[in-house]
Amino acid sequence: MLPDLAGLRGGAAILPELVLTGTVFAVLVLDLALRRSARRGRVLLLVTCLGLAAAATAIAGVSAGAQPLFYGMLVADGFALFVKGVVIAAAVVGAILAALSPEIRRDQLGEYLILLVCLTLGMCLLAGARNLLMLYLALELVSLPSYILAGFRHGDRRSSEAALKYVVFGAAASGLMLFGFSLLYGLAGTLDLPGIGAAVVARGLQGGLDAQLLVVVAVLLSLAGFAYKVAAVPFHMWCPDVYEGAPTPFVAFLSVAPKAAGFAALLRFFLSGFGAPLGFPAPGEFPWPFVLGVLAMATMTVGNLAAITQDNVKRLLAYSSIAHAGYLLMAVAVGSPLAIRGVLLYLPIYLLMNMGAFLVVMAVHDATGSETVDGFRGLGARAPYLAVVMAVFLFSLTGIPPLAGFIGKFFLFAAALQTKSMFFYAVAVVGVVNSVISLYYYARIVRACFLEKPADAQAPVRVGSPAAALLGALAVPTLVLGIWWGPLLGVVEKALLLPR
């Protein structure tokens, strides 16, 4: 007799993941088949982008539902679909960046794209995982290709060192997380996130101090894996070194997509695992909002203070990305519907401005060989277009109106203020002070561009037309969304219509 296989039918809900898997194989085969062709790189990029576009189309076709798939392993609700969309958009930009960058050798572009799509597949699964096993598998599927891509420049000392630091921190964090998961499984007797939440709350209420302590230890250990993925304190140390050493097109992708997927997984872990929304302070339970709020304050402060003294722009943007993880963590700590809306709204905006900033860094590095702030001196005269869009991206990262970054931050802070709790008022104040600090180091680059003369008379910096077009495609929405954010907010609202 056949067992009941009804639960194995994913239907159209996993079509995006299937398309991504197909893309991996297509690029793999084409990479081998076109080994001697002169147009190999262009064909591979085209196939990758078409595959990603097909996956995005498939996402648009999925009818979102809170119904779990595959015996509760995955769920394709609006929240997951939205994050998948952001991740795939980042992958498209990441693939084009790789094709534009001289840091990725032409004959290795195929390998790079295969790993990039694998990574994207992992992040799509991560966004929908609602079981500890699936969560762990997806997280590893994100991590393993990332380690390889960080060390993609063979023979380069800095790239090798970056990859080693990444893999050591990553493996350690995922080991701690797995140990935390094993304790949660021991406590709850199920790997299902909602089931764990129910059991943990029950245990915490009934059990004595030891049971509560075990819950706290288990959740703290589990947090390690998420904190590492989003580069939050105290698991942020890998971030600056990896950003400095790894190839720039990968860093641009790394700073956005895994962070988005990591925040999606963190939100689901806390909200479906521990009841939504997290009241503050929850009676009879451990005050997780408080713990996350303290982590958020520490993350933004460490990121912003360390960024002030950086000379290398990639390192500076690494600390800036830590700071942004702090702002997002603040909203996760709040956990209210408005906060989730804020996080979802922030992710695509962050994609635009951060990937844009890295694209400018890449263009300047390719033209001048410099990655330092001094390398941007006089950019306003040497490449006005680059300098202007860089200013747009940096001011948007600071959160100055009327740029998109302001709208993103506005919702995050509004969520914190809406709680009407003294603690979150304090977190919001720390966040605002941090935003002011961040203006200093972002403006330093802009000042170098427009107010300082280049060290020696240099030729104009040239940007290729594909890079210029991509920059425009990132900069224009950054400007427009700051004034006209309604449509994006509408998409976010639609994504959250369904119950989690």
Add this chain to the structure above:
Amino acid sequence: MSIGLGHFVAVSALLFSLGLFCLITRRNAVAILMGIELILNAALLNLAAFSRYLHGQPDGQIFAVFGIVLAAAEAVVALAIVLQLYRAFRTVDTAETTELKG
């Protein structure tokens, strides 16, 4: 005296502590990876033991099987990176491979 859940959890806790100690004190990249492997195995032992003694469901043991495969995959990638590091620096001592400040 029969072997029970307590024994397994004690061994797992010991493995975890040894792994963490190894991770913190070692400077050799390969030794650090061995420490991480100990932590992973502690977690997998926990999962299998909880599944057998507490819950009577096979899901924890299935998790352990997946975990073993993933640990192997992770070791492959990590050792390849260590090899690449050795080619670039001629050493796997993490105290000496410091081109990036920080």
